[in-house]
Amino acid sequence: MFRDIVFNDIFTILLITGLVIIATAKLVAPQRFSDFSYILSNFKYLKIYSKHQKFLDKFDALLFGNFIISLSIFSYLVYQNITNTKIISINVLFKLAFGIGSFFLIKVLIERLLGSLFEIDKLIGHYIFQKISYRNFIGVILLPINALLIFTITPTLVIFNIIITLLLIINILGVITSFKTHQNVIKANLFYIIVYLCALEIAPYIILYNVLIS
Incomplete structure (x- = not known):
């Protein structure tokens, strides 16, 4: 019983922290947050804000903080189940x-760095922005999902597989959107794009998977 109380307290604090971060992001840029919330059904957010992206962006940084918290909680819940x-x-x-x-x-x-070396900075910049946007959206979605898994639903491997599949679909949607948006530039730099994908979109996750399994 004591362990259950400690368990809930720790995750309650983390969930509230994530909620505060999201609320702060909405307070900092209310219109941008409103556009961001429709990212799956409307590409307005990507078209408008990718033009004004910064290396250090307060809005993205806040949502990235929530992404780290939410993904950490979810990963730990999966670990506990396994x-x-x-x-x-x-x-x-x-x-x-x-x-x-x-x-x-x-x-x-x-x-x-690779974008700079291959002289495709603008293309990579837009691509990274879109990936970060979809990743931050996943972080927002994970917040209520984590709350349900902790306080309402009894987590099972089937439930985790469904959630992971949903998150992968959102992530893949982000990649497809990027390729559709910049398909002409991609065709002109196909070799560099293939090298980029192999080096930074496939290899890191294979290495990470092997580390986790070991």
């Missing part, structure tokens, strides 16, 4: 959050 453990480790949660944040930040930096 290992059938009821004990929560703050240390493991912190390592998850640090690992997730570092992985995506380093990946973006390397992507920008």
Whole structure:
């Protein structure tokens, strides 16, 4: 009973933190947040805000913070289900959050470096912006999903597989949108795009999967 109380308290704090971050992002840019919320059904957000993207963007940074928290919670819930453990480790949660944040930040930096080397900075910049936007949207979606998994629904492997499939579909939709938007430029730089995809969209996740399995 004591462990259940501690479990709920820790995740309640994290969920509230994520909610505060999202509320802050909405307060900082209300119109942008409104456009962002319709990203799956309307490409207005991507068309408008990709033109004014910055290397350090307050709105994206806030939502990325929520993404790290939400994905860390979800990953830990999956881990608990697989290992059938009821004990929560703050240390493991912190390592998850640090690992997730570092992985995506380093990946973006390397992507920008390759874009500069291949002289396709503008294309890669737009592509990264779209990926970050869909990733941040996943973070927003995960917040209520995590709350349901913690306080309402008893998590099962089937439920986790359904959620993961949904998140993958959203992520793939983001990639397809990017390719449709820049298909002419992509055709003109097909070799570099293939190298880029193999190096930074396939290899990192294979390596990460192998690390997690080991």
